[in-house]
Every structure is written in structure tokens, then in C-alpha cells.
Amino acid sequence: MGNKLIECVPNYSEGRDMQKVEQIVDCFRGKKGVKLLDYQTDPNHNRCVVTVIGEPDELRDAVVASFGKAVELIDMTKHEGQHPRMGAVDVVPFIPCRNTTVEEADAVAKEVAKIVGEKYGVPCFLYEASASAPHRENLAKIRKGQFEGMAEKMKDKELWAPDFGPETIHPTAGVSAVGARMPLVAFNVNLDTPNLEIASQIAKRIRHIGGGLRYVKAIGIMLDDRNLAQVSMNLTDFTKTSVYRAFELIKMEAKRYGVNVLESELVGLVPMQALVDCAEYYLQLASFGPMTFDADKQIMEIRLLEEE
Amino acid sequence: MGNKLIECVPNYSEGRDMQKVEQIVDCFRGKKGVKLLDYQTDPNHNRCVVTVIGEPDELRDAVVASFGKAVELIDMTKHEGQHPRMGAVDVVPFIPCRNTTVEEADAVAKEVAKIVGEKYGVPCFLYEASASAPHRENLAKIRKGQFEGMAEKMKDKELWAPDFGPETIHPTAGVSAVGARMPLVAFNVNLDTPNLEIASQIAKRIRHIGGGLRYVKAIGIMLDDRNLAQVSMNLTDFTKTSVYRAFELIKMEAKRYGVNVLESELVGLVPMQALVDCAEYYLQLASFGPMTFDADKQIMEIRLLEEE
Numbered sequence: 001m002g003n004k005l006i007e008c009v010p011n012y013s014e015g016r017d018m019q020k021v022e023q024i025v026d027c028f029r030g031k032k033g034v035k036l037l038d039y040q041t042d043p044n045h046n047r048c049v050v051t052v053i054g055e056p057d058e059l060r061d062a063v064v065a066s067f068g069k070a071v072e073l074i075d076m077t078k079h080e081g082q083h084p085r086m087g088a089v090d091v092v093p094f095i096p097c098r099n100t101t102v103e104e105a106d107a108v109a110k111e112v113a114k115i116v117g118e119k120y121g122v123p124c125f126l127y128e129a130s131a132s133a134p135h136r137e138n139l140a141k142i143r144k145g146q147f148e149g150m151a152e153k154m155k156d157k158e159l160w161a162p163d164f165g166p167e168t169i170h171p172t173a174g175v176s177a178v179g180a181r182m183p184l185v186a187f188n189v190n191l192d193t194p195n196l197e198i199a200s201q202i203a204k205r206i207r208h209i210g211g212g213l214r215y216v217k218a219i220g221i222m223l224d225d226r227n228l229a230q231v232s233m234n235l236t237d238f239t240k241t242s243v244y245r246a247f248e249l250i251k252m253e254a255k256r257y258g259v260n261v262l263e264s265e266l267v268g269l270v271p272m273q274a275l276v277d278c279a280e281y282y283l284q285l286a287s288f289g290p291m292t293f294d295a296d297k298q299i300m301e302i303r304l305l306e307e308e
Numbered sequence: 309m310g311n312k313l314i315e316c317v318p319n320y321s322e323g324r325d326m327q328k329v330e331q332i333v334d335c336f337r338g339k340k341g342v343k344l345l346d347y348q349t350d351p352n353h354n355r356c357v358v359t360v361i362g363e364p365d366e367l368r369d370a371v372v373a374s375f376g377k378a379v380e381l382i383d384m385t386k387h388e389g390q391h392p393r394m395g396a397v398d399v400v401p402f403i404p405c406r407n408t409t410v411e412e413a414d415a416v417a418k419e420v421a422k423i424v425g426e427k428y429g430v431p432c433f434l435y436e437a438s439a440s441a442p443h444r445e446n447l448a449k450i451r452k453g454q455f456e457g458m459a460e461k462m463k464d465k466e467l468w469a470p471d472f473g474p475e476t477i478h479p480t481a482g483v484s485a486v487g488a489r490m491p492l493v494a495f496n497v498n499l500d501t502p503n504l505e506i507a508s509q510i511a512k513r514i515r516h517i518g519g520g521l522r523y524v525k526a527i528g529i530m531l532d533d534r535n536l537a538q539v540s541m542n543l544t545d546f547t548k549t550s551v552y553r554a555f556e557l558i559k560m561e562a563k564r565y566g567v568n569v570l571e572s573e574l575v576g577l578v579p580m581q582a583l584v585d586c587a588e589y590y591l592q593l594a595s596f597g598p599m600t601f602d603a604d605k606q607i608m609e610i611r612l613l614e615e616e
Contacts, residue, residue, distance in 0.1 A: 005612070007608070035611075035612060037608075037611050053608070053611075053612060097608060098609065190594075243587075243591065244590070244591065247591050261592060262592075263592045263593070263594040264591050264592050264593055264594065265593060265594050266593065266606060268606065269606055269607075269608045269611070270606050270607055270608065271607075271608050271609070272580065272607045272608065272609045272610075275583065275584055275587040275607065276583055276587075278586070278587040278590060278591055279551075279583040279584075279586040279587050279590075282552070282586060282587075282589075282590040283551065283552065283555050283572050283586055284569055284570070284571045284572050285571070285572055285573060285574065286498075286571040286572065286573050298574060298576065298577055298578050299577075299578055299579075299580045299583065300315070300345075300361070300405060300577045300578065300579050300580065301406065301579070301580045301609065301610060302580070302609060303345050303361075303577065304313070304343060304361060
């Protein structure tokens with residue numbers, strides 16, 4: 001594995017026929033510079049979500065290959081499922097992972113969208129950080145109308161001409177959204193109270209829209225089985241709003257209710273840097289000077305990922 | 309790279325003839341399951357220190373090969389250098405790194421010592437966690453007398469019969485110490501005071517021999533260029549005495565002097581778990597329950613190290 005790594009989480013509109021799913025997922029197996037981390041199918045959604053990591057060029061090629069396979073195997077005119085969808089490859093986010101920026105993820109996203117548009121005739125909309133206009137940043141807005149409504153929607157060329165590929169939908173593969181975004185960190189803090197209102201009030205104060213931290217989305221929820229209230233968060237850019245900052249702010253706000261933090265939890269895959277940032281903060285690790293703590297280089301496991 | 313990884317830091321008695329050094333180091337290059345992380349030569353010490361990581365069997369074979377090369381190339385009867393030494397391969401510590409215990413490192417150490425004793429006729433003393441008797445745990449005690457005095461020293465068979473290999477020294481390669489130990493974490497805390505006495509007092513209280521933490525060695529030192537006193541530590545088993553515990557104890561003891569902690573620093577390679585432990589503690593990450601924080605599996609970079 002090289003030094004520059006990007007994560008990709010493509011969503012395919014097939015979650016029932018496992019033979020087809022395996023053929024798509026095979027595009028990520030045994031490829032140099034590409035590593036399949038996970039794939040999950042949901043028959044109700046009739047959808048498959050793949051998590052794969054790779055070096056930019058190799059990842060691009062594998063994603064393009066999977067695109068070709070999905071276009072070949074999936075017929076959206078016959079697709080049924082609970083999850084909203086607009087194409088055989090519904091959405092393809094690229095996420096900076098190691099030694100890469102969101103700009104580099106964006107570059108790969110645009111390459112993939114361009115190739116796919118030309119090679120397979122699938123119109124592609126750039127979204128999130130790759131979006132070409134503000135009204136295209138949000139995936140839900142692009143996908144509104146779904147596969148069945150997309151041909152009509154795209155007649156409004158001013159608003160919905162695709163960024164790459166033909167101006168009309170692919171007859172069986174529909175359209176796709178491709179773009180770059182920062183990794184999400186799902187972080188929950190359980191309060192030592194069964195009072196949901198307290199968790200909701202704290203969530204309102206710490207989240208961006210309520211005057212809180214720039215990259216925090218938060219709601220209060222009830223953990224019924226444990227009779228505890230939880231502040232449930234998505235950190236949308238942990239490099240700017242660190243986990244420890246959200247955590248300490250919750251503790252601070254909880255004080256006005258005399259409520260303590262019982263515990264916290266990180267859900268799903270977490271970039272190591274998100275944890276190292278916390279160790280650096282709490283241990284007051286110096287980040288400059290002759291004895292610099294260059295976390296990445298000093299962590300043994302990371303050295304193992306480097307090429308000699 | 310597989311899941312079980314052991315680190316080895318062999319010391320060779322050659323630090324001047326770089327052609328010889330390269331031939332020895334080559335034993336760790338291009339080997340499946342083995343990764344050379346670092347090697348440093350010191351002409352004054354006339355010594356080379358290699359840092360390598362690998363799967364147990366592959367690491368064993370590479371270390372044995374390097375042993376053979378060193379025995380072939382190094383003549384201890386002609387060796388000069390400031391660093392104490394007793395053999396062409398002076399000392400070979402094995403350190404558990406990922407998904408391995410000190411017992412597994414010990415098993416590899418014993419295999420290497422046995423093979424080397426038989427194959428190259430180099431007497432081997434097991435030391436540290438592998439030692440066969442308390443008086444052999446400490447490397448300095450084994451090495452006392454150095455290469456030149458070792459033949460005489462080993463005449464006392466009751467005390468100094470080797471654990472493996474012939475009962476007399478190899479004529480040109482001397483003897484070697486091989487053994488397992490836990491990784492050291494070098495951790496320093498800088499105090500907001502130029503008073504060395506305060507750092508020394510704190511060091512005395514937090515270290516094992518002074519009634520402090522079991523796996524902490526500590527001294528107070530003066531950083532003259534910054535006019536700051538530092539508590540300088542070696543954590544000899546961070547899995548039992550965590551970095552955060554040493555850190556918090558220093559802050560606690562510093563309070564009696566009204567002194568604050570200015571910053572801290574980790575020196576050299578650090579196992580990731582040492583940092584993750586700190587993030588877990590300070591963020592109060594729950595380590596049980598249905599939403600378990602299984603740090604290792606959740607850290608993206610670690611998933612990259614796993615075999616599919």
C-alpha cells in the first residue's frame with residue numbers, strides 16, 4: 001500500500017441477487033493498490049454499499065470497472081427497493097484517507113465521472129465538495145424524482161444538465177452522483193440521565209446551526225433499553241472540529257444541568273488521526289520544536305503502511 | 309503483512325565498513341512478511357542497530373540469516389569501538405508488536421538462539437523476559453567483561469554456561485544475547501519551571517522504586533537550552549501502566565509545587581495502542597456493550613494492515 005490513500009464508498013442498486021453483487025465486488029479484489037474493506041447488501045433497500053481504499057489511480061480504475069459491471073448487470077427499469085435511487089451506480093463518494101486532501105479526492109471523482117460518462121454513457125452529477133453549483137451539493141436534491149423521474153427532470157438543462165456524459169439518462173443504468181467529501185466521524189456521548197430534553201438542549205447548543213461548532217451535526221436521542229439520553233453526533237470534518245472539542249463542550253454544557261457524561265462511543269471506521277488528535281490534546285503533546293511529535297511517523301503501525 | 313507481528317532490534321558490531329553493514333541489512337530486504345523499518349550506524353560505537361518487523365517465522369529466518377552474514381563478515385578480535393560489546397551480533401531483542409504477546413516473542417527468541425548456536429557455533433545467552441535465571445535478566449551483567457573477557461568468564465559453567473550453542477566462545481564472533489522484552493515508550497513531560505529539584509522530586513514519587521507506578525522509570529533532567537525542568541520517563545509496559553496514568557500522576561504531584569505541565573513529548577516509535585488507550589480514557593469511550601469501541605478494528609489504517 002502506497003502513501004496516498006483515498007476511500008470510496010460506492011452504492012450499487014442491487015442487494016438481492018448475490019451473484020450479481022459478487023461480480024461487481026470482484027472488481028475490487030486482487031487489484032494492486034486497492035483494498036476491499038467491506039461490502040454490505042440490504043435486500044429491502046435492494047442496494048449494496050462497498051467500502052474500498054486505494055491509491056488514487058488504481059482506485060479510479062477499479063471504480064470505473066465496477067461501474068461497467070453494474071451498468072451491464074443492473075436494469076433500473078426493473079429495480080424495486082425502499083431506498084431512494086436514481087442509477088445502477090447510485091452514488092460514489094470519494095473521501096481523503098491518508099496523505100490526501102479533499103482536493104485530491106475531488107480530482108479522482110472528476111476523472112471517474114468523465115470516464116464513466118464517455119465510456120458507459122451514464123450522465124454524472126458532481127456533488128458535495130465536487131459540486132459545480134450550490135444546488136448540486138446535496139445528494140437528496142440531485143436524486144429527487146429518482147430513476148423514474150430523472151428523464152423529465154433533466155429536460156431543464158439550465159438546472160440539471162449533467163457535469164459529464166450524455167444529456168439524457170442511460171436507458172437501464174439511469175444517472176449517477178460522484179463527488180468528494182470529508183470522512184464522517186460518528187460520535188455519541190451518553191449522559192447520566194434518562195432526561196431526553198437535556199440531551200436535546202445540549203445537542204442544540206453544540207451543533208453548528210445552533211451557534212455551536214462548525215462541523216458538528218447533533219441530536220438528542222433516547223436509549224430506551226438503557227434508560228439513558230444520548231447526544232448523537234456526526235463530525236463532518238474532524239480535522240477542523242476535533243472529537244475532543246465536541247466532547248469537552250458537551251461536558252461543559254451538561255454542567256448547567258448537574259449532569260455527568262457516562263461514556264462515549266465511536267461508531268464505525270475512524271481515521272487514526274481523529275484519535276491521535278485527542279491523545280495529543282489531553283497529553284499536551286508538543287507539536288513543534290526539535291523533539292517534534294510527528295504522530296504519523298512515530299506510530300509503528302503507520303510505518304508498516306509505508307513503502308520502503 | 310499478516311496479523312501477528314513482532315519487532316526485532318538486533319545490534320551488530322560493525323558501524324564503519326558500510327559495505328559489510330549493507331550485506332547484513334540486505335538479509336531483511338525483499339523478504340515476504342518482513343519489513344525493514346530503520347538501521348543506524350555509529351562509527352564511534354562501531355555498531356549498527358537495525359529495526360525490523362515481521363511475522364514470527366519469517367522474522368526468525370531473516371534474523372538467523374543476518375546472524376550468519378555477521379559471523380562471516382565481522383571479526384571481533386579486530387573490533388574497536390566505544391560501546392560495550394561481546395559478539396558480532398551483540399544483542400537481539402524481540403518485542404511483541406501487533407497481536408502478539410511477550411510469550412510469543414520469547415518463543416521466537418529461543419528458536420533463533422537454538423538455531424544460531426547449532427548452525428553457526430555462537431553461544432547464546434537468553435536475557436530479559438527470556439532469561440533462564442535472574443542473574444541473566446540484565447544485559448549489562450551478561451556482557452560484563454566484553455568480548456575479550458568472555459572466554460575466561462564462561463569457565464564458570466555454573467553461572468555462565470550459555471543457554472544454547474557451544475560452551476566456549478566463537479573465535480571471531482564471540483557470544484550473543486537474545487531475548488524478549490516489552491516495547492519501551494519514552495515519554496517526557498516538561499514542567500513550567502526551571503527548578504530541576506521539582507522535576508527530580510516528582511520523578512522519585514511516580515517511579516516504581518519510589519512507590520509510584522509499577523512500569524515507570526523516571527528521572528528529573530534540565531533542558532538547559534529552554535531553561536525548563538523535565539520529568540523523563542521510560543514506560544516499560546504501557547499495556548499495564550498507560551501513558552495517561554503517568555501523565556495525570558505527574559500533574560497531580562506538580563500541584564503541590566504550584567507548577568503546571570507545559571507540554572509533553574513521545575520519543576521514537578510508539579505502538580498505536582499506547583495512544584488509543586489515552587483517547588479511550590479521556591473521551592470515556594465505552595469498552596463494552598453492544599456498541600463496543602473495538603479500537604483496533606475501527607481504525608481505518610489498521611484495517612489496511614489486515615489480510616483479507
